[in-house]
Amino acid sequence: MNVLGIFGFGMNPAACLLRDGELVAFCEEERFSRVKTSPDQFPGRAVQFCLSHAELDLGDVDRIAFAWDTHKYPFLMLKKLAGQYARHRSRAQSGGGRSLNHSSTLSSALLNVLKYTPGRLEREIQLGLRERGIKGAMPKIEFVPHHLCHAYSTFFASPFDEALILTLDGSGEDICTQIAVGRAGKVEIMESTPIPHSLGWYYAAFTAYFGFLPYRHEGKLMGLAGLGHARADGNPWVERLEPVLTLDDSGYRVDPTFTRFGVHSHAERFTDKLVKLITSHDPKLTPVSALEDSQNAEGPPPRYLDPAYVDLAWGVQARLEHVVRELAKRAAHKHGGHRNLCIAGGVGLNCKLNGALLSTDEFDGVFVQPASNDAGSALGAAMAVAEAAGDKIQRPLEHVNYGPEFGNAELRDFFQHCKVPAYESSDITTSVAEELARGKLVGWFQGRAEFGPRALGSRSILASPYLENVSDRLNLAVKGREPWRPFCPSILAEDAPDYFEGCTKAPFMTTAFQVKEEKRKDLAAATHVDGSARPQTVSESATPLFHQLLCEFRDRTGLPALINTSFNFAGEPIVSSPRDALRVFYSTGLDVLAIGDFILRKPPLD
Ligand SMILES: [Fe+2]
Structure with a gap:
C-alpha cells in the first residue's frame, strides 16, 4: 500500500512516502520554502515532491499518517497544565515579575488545544493539500501518537532485531520522554514521562540562558560545553543543577518552576528562579541576551565565552548525560536486559549525549535516527500505519538520499x-x-x-x-x-x-x-x-x-x-x-x- 507520512504545523514539517513498506521519498518543507525549520507550516510542497517523485496523485494514496494524535492530545494537555498551574500559582504570585509569567504557558497550551482539535486538524490537512493544487480523492487520515512515531522512526531504521527505544523531545501530545521495546517487528510502549518533565525544555531553557535561540541553537550550547572539558575535574555545576533535573526512583523529574511556572523577567524559556539558583553560586552568571550573541562578529566576544559560563555549559550538558545514561541503564535492565539502544526525538540531535551513551558498557550498539527532530516523526507515522496494515517495513536505513535530484x-x-x-x-x-x-x-x-x-x-x-x-x-x-x-x-x-x-x-x-x-x-x-x-x-x-x-x-x-x-x-x-x-x-x-x-x-x- 501507499502511505503518505506527514508532520506539520510545528517545527520541521516534512512528508515521506512508503510504498509497500519501502521508503520512496522523504523531504522537509524548509528545503522548498527556504525558511529554516518552516515553523507552523503545512508541508504541502514536500507532499507535492513525494507524490510527483512516485508518479502518484492523492487518489493513489491508501492512507495519510499524521504524526500527532489529535484525539488524545488537547484535553489531556490542558487538564495537566491546569493542574500544574494551580499548584504553582501561589509561588509565582510572590515573584512580582514583569509581563511574562506562567499564564503564558497556559495560553500557549490553549492555542495548541484549538489548533489540534481533531476535526479542525483534519480540515487543515485537507486544506493544505488542496491549496497546493494536489488533486485526487482524499485518503483516510490516521493520527498516530507522536512518541510512537519517533520510536518507529528509529527502531525500523536501525539494524537491530531487538532494542530498547528511548524517545526524548520537548513534548509530543502530553508526553516528553518514552521508553519502548522493539522486537519481532513490533514496538511496545513500556513507560511514559508526561509534561512538564521535558528534557527538551530543560536544554531549551539553558539555550535561552546563554542567549541562543531555543529549539534552533541547542547545538551551540552543546559546542560550548565541549570547551569546558579542561575544567571538568571538580566542576560543581552537575550537583548544583540537581534541583532542576533530578533522578528519582520512578525515573527523572524536571522542576517546572525553573522552566515554565513562575516569573519570567528575562525570557519565556526560564523563570527568575533559575537565575536566582545560578547567580547564588556566581553573581556574574546572569542571563546572556540574544543581542549579545548576534552581535559577536563585530563587537567584543560574547560573555558566554568567559570560563565561568563555559563551566556552567559543561555542567548543563553533563547533568543531561548523567540523567539519560541512568534512565537508559535502568530501563534496559527493567525491560529485558537489552544491549541495543535506539534513540529519536529532538534531544537525539545532541551528539555528545549519544557518544556518552555509546561509550558506556551498558550497550553494544546505539542507533540514532538521522532525522531525530520532528521531521523524522513523519517517517515513523508512515511506518506505524504501514506496519499495522501488514506491510513489511524495509530496514535498516542505509542512507538518507530520498529528496529531489536533477539529471x-x-x-x-x-x-x-x-x-x-x-x-x-x-x-x-x-x-x-x-x-x-x-x-x-x-x-x-x-x-x-x-x-x-x-x-x-x-x-x-x-x-x-x-x-x-x-x-x-x-x-x-x-x-x-x-x-x-x-x-x-x-x-x-x-x-x-x-x-x-x-x-x-x-x-x-x-x-x-x-x-x-x-x-x-x-x-x-x-x-x-x-x-x-x-x-x-x-x-x-x-x-x-x-x-x-x-x-x-x-x-x-x-x-x-x-x-x-x-x-x-x-x-x-x-x-x-x-x-x-x-x-x-x-x-x-x-x-x-x-x-x-x-x-x-x-x-x-x-
Ligand atoms: Fe517530537
Whole structure:
C-alpha cells in the first residue's frame, strides 16, 4: 500500500512516502520554502515532491499518517497544565515579575488545544493539500501518537532485531520522554514521562540562558560545553543543577518552576528562579541576551565565552548525560536486559549525549535516527500505519538520499538559460579531488538530496583538512559560524577505526567520538577542544559517488577524510535546487561548484 507520512504545523514539517513498506521519498518543507525549520507550516510542497517523485496523485494514496494524535492530545494537555498551574500559582504570585509569567504557558497550551482539535486538524490537512493544487480523492487520515512515531522512526531504521527505544523531545501530545521495546517487528510502549518533565525544555531553557535561540541553537550550547572539558575535574555545576533535573526512583523529574511556572523577567524559556539558583553560586552568571550573541562578529566576544559560563555549559550538558545514561541503564535492565539502544526525538540531535551513551558498557550498539527532530516523526507515522496494515517495513536505513535530484540534461538547460559557464567533466570525482587537494573550497551537489539536518555528501561544502586555517577560510568564505565550533569530517568507513576511538559505522553524523591522539593534527579543524569529533563514515554501498571522491582524495593526499559542512548560507536551509546552489556559489567565497557532471569555477581575480 501507499502511505503518505506527514508532520506539520510545528517545527520541521516534512512528508515521506512508503510504498509497500519501502521508503520512496522523504523531504522537509524548509528545503522548498527556504525558511529554516518552516515553523507552523503545512508541508504541502514536500507532499507535492513525494507524490510527483512516485508518479502518484492523492487518489493513489491508501492512507495519510499524521504524526500527532489529535484525539488524545488537547484535553489531556490542558487538564495537566491546569493542574500544574494551580499548584504553582501561589509561588509565582510572590515573584512580582514583569509581563511574562506562567499564564503564558497556559495560553500557549490553549492555542495548541484549538489548533489540534481533531476535526479542525483534519480540515487543515485537507486544506493544505488542496491549496497546493494536489488533486485526487482524499485518503483516510490516521493520527498516530507522536512518541510512537519517533520510536518507529528509529527502531525500523536501525539494524537491530531487538532494542530498547528511548524517545526524548520537548513534548509530543502530553508526553516528553518514552521508553519502548522493539522486537519481532513490533514496538511496545513500556513507560511514559508526561509534561512538564521535558528534557527538551530543560536544554531549551539553558539555550535561552546563554542567549541562543531555543529549539534552533541547542547545538551551540552543546559546542560550548565541549570547551569546558579542561575544567571538568571538580566542576560543581552537575550537583548544583540537581534541583532542576533530578533522578528519582520512578525515573527523572524536571522542576517546572525553573522552566515554565513562575516569573519570567528575562525570557519565556526560564523563570527568575533559575537565575536566582545560578547567580547564588556566581553573581556574574546572569542571563546572556540574544543581542549579545548576534552581535559577536563585530563587537567584543560574547560573555558566554568567559570560563565561568563555559563551566556552567559543561555542567548543563553533563547533568543531561548523567540523567539519560541512568534512565537508559535502568530501563534496559527493567525491560529485558537489552544491549541495543535506539534513540529519536529532538534531544537525539545532541551528539555528545549519544557518544556518552555509546561509550558506556551498558550497550553494544546505539542507533540514532538521522532525522531525530520532528521531521523524522513523519517517517515513523508512515511506518506505524504501514506496519499495522501488514506491510513489511524495509530496514535498516542505509542512507538518507530520498529528496529531489536533477539529471544532467536538466542541468545543461538550466546553465544555458542562466548564461552561466559550466564545463562538463568526463570524471567528476577526479576533477573535484584535484581541486580539493589544491586547497579549493568546493560546493558538492550530487544525486538525491539528504533528509535530516546534516549534509552527508549530496548537498555539502567540502574542503581539505590539510588546508591551512581551513575553519577560518570556510567561515570567511561562506559559513560565518562561531570560531570555537569545529567542522565535521567525512571519512572512508574502512579507515574510520584508525582515526576514531570505537568508531566502526557512523553514517549519519549523529554521534561524537574521540579522535585518536596521533591523528588529531590531521583532523585539527574537525576536532573539538575536548578531543571529540562528529564523523560521517562513508561506505561504497550506501553512497558510492561520495566514497569514490574520498578515495580519489586519499590517493592524492594520503588522508581518507574531508571537511564536510552543509551547503547553505548560515541560518538558511540546505540548498535544494540548482538555483539555490548557484545563488550560494556566486554570493560566497566558494571556489568550485560541482553539480552533476558539471563544474563551475570562478576566474582568478587580478
Ligand atoms: Fe517530537
